[in-house]
Amino acid sequence: MTVPPPPDGRKPGDQAPEDHNPWSPPSPGPAPAHWAPYPRAPISVPQPHNGMGIAALVLGIVGVVLGLLVILFWMSWLPALLAVIFGCVGLSQARKGLATNKAMAVAGVVLGGVGLLTAIGGAVFTVVVVKKAADKARAEVGKVKASASAADKARHLSFGESYTFEDGLKVTVAKPEPFIPDAYAHGHAKGNKAVQVTVTVVNTGTERVEVETGLPDVNDADGASAELVIDGSGRQKVITGYVLPGRRAVGKYAFSLPPDAADKVEVEFSPDAMRWKDAYWKGPTN
Template sequence: MSQQMQFPPGPPAPMGAPAPQTARNGLGVAALVLGVIGVLSGLIPLLFWLAGTLGLLALIFGLVGRSRVKRGQATNKGVALAGLLLGIAAMVAAVIGAVITFTAVKGAVDEINKSLETSTAQPKTGTKGEDAAATEGGASGSEGEALHAGDTAEYDSGLSVTVSKATSYSPDDFAVGHKGSNKAYKITVQLENKGKEKFDSTLTLVEARAGEDGKNAEQIFDGSVGKGFTGKILPGKSASVEFAFDAPASAKNLDVEVAPGLELDAAQWELKL
């Protein structure tokens, strides 16, 4: 009877051998990508905020990536270093872009404010007209002081506004805005463009108040008056329009206010009836 042969087991595998590690190069690559995008964003001043954010992230990722290389956990030392340097460059570009952007915005705001201060200023010294010689002080056009019949209010833009004296007016049978117990008065408003640019007269607003109580005098519309200003006035040209207002029979004065558009302050005339 045959016997089965038995062999001793082989020696065990050696213990303590280090397991292979995978290089952790992700942060270095991320630093490079973010740095490139950050620098490109920094070339556009308005994107300074994006360049700064990406540059900061690239700087952080690049530093961490280099630390991993030093510990033997990563192998892309050059990539991490390039990402770090690009991050710094992106942050510098962000600072420059911010300075350029804020300077440009400040300059634009200053120009707008300067333009508004010029266009909305009160009329300059007015020109004495028909009733100025009989009125103490004449016409000045200064803030808080009314002009008189025939006086001219002048603006820095080169526009001048003149209002004639008020004369009695007889509305036609189809007039709107006139009460039979009241009196109607007509005035002529002239706009003269002494500036260098066209003036749009379409938005010129003319209003009036009558009597000591200062109640609004309703504007009269008929076939002859009430059409208002239309179109643009060329430099060196003028335009005149007649307006009529309804006033109580006892009214002794008609206060007229002319606002030549939205950008210029209104001027006031005190007309005797």
């Protein structure tokens, strides 16, 4: 059995000093050593991932602004769509505790949705406006074509009818009459049929008007141009010079037609070929 050491610190077997008082308290030993506190490692706190929410908010604002500018609606859909996507990602991170800006993410999703709606509205509005403009343009073109067709139709007449040009000259072409050239006629071949075309021009305006081209063109039934007949009989008269207001000028012209194409002719005439389109008179010669 092990014997515990005496309280005075003596080893077993050592002799006690003479003045030792066995009943005195033990002498105090050396002071206990003081241990330095163990250093603690710093606890790292993860940073919040707020980038998605911020990006969603910024892109949502950009999408709404571009959508409100009608001419830039086609640019608003992309930032608005990205705002919705980034906002949804930001909300997911906020639910997991990885982000602290849930409100920004929600605002980005809402603004992105508004931007998409404005982009769709701008597209619909643009389509409607363009369609109306196109319809209006087509209607105007149709009116112009109809007016041109009506004007062109009005310039095609029968013999004896009148057409008034924009300078106020009213032109009438009578039905062609047979014409017998003299022996010295030029432009008439033997066997052809010669006809005389009478053109009457009346000035219905208030100012005198000059007749720049008083010579008509005649086409036979086959569409070929007839040849002008010139002789020395003095029966032909060319309209030249000015026609005074309320006055008239009469021109008479002879043309030679092939016998097989002389049953129907067309007379083409304009008092000023540089300014006004020709009018046409058509009909049989018999």
